[in-house]
Amino acid sequence: MNRLNTNGKIAFPAILALSLIANFSLAQEATKVDSAHYKVEFENDQVRVIRINYGAHEKSIMHEHTPGALVFITDGEGRFTYPDVKTEESNWNAGEVGWSFGEKHLPENLSDEPYELILVEIRDKQPEK
Numbered sequence: 001m002n003r004l005n006t007n008g009k010i011a012f013p014a015i016l017a018l019s020l021i022a023n024f025s026l027a028q029e030a031t032k033v034d035s036a037h038y039k040v041e042f043e044n045d046q047v048r049v050i051r052i053n054y055g056a057h058e059k060s061i062m063h064e065h066t067p068g069a070l071v072f073i074t075d076g077e078g079r080f081t082y083p084d085v086k087t088e089e090s091n092w093n094a095g096e097v098g099w100s101f102g103e104k105h106l107p108e109n110l111s112d113e114p115y116e117l118i119l120v121e122i123r124d125k126q127p128e129k
Helices: 003-025
Strands: 038-043 046-055 068-072 076-081 088-093 095-100 107-111 115-122
Touching: 076 115
Parallel strands: none
Antiparallel strands: 038 046, 046 115, 068 095, 068 115, 076 088, 076 107
């Protein structure tokens, strides 16, 4: 009996599945894990302003944000993969605004053009009056 061969056939898919689950469940803060696409422009105890840039067909890694307002600087087309591996595609136009609920996601630019947007994250802690 060749235990290594049998175990290898079972173990490899199990290890692959566990590593994918770990990657999706251990999402981290975007500016720390993907500074190529996310840059903090301003930060205080009330908000954090992040500039987001993706080149044509660029993809990030699983990460998360706190909830905040989105301001789209350019037109864009993206795909967002969530920890449960469901995907959602979205299109937006320059000048549109929206809201981000702060979910974990893995974004991908589906366009042949770069896109840029601003995320204004709202801090939980509000200043004393």
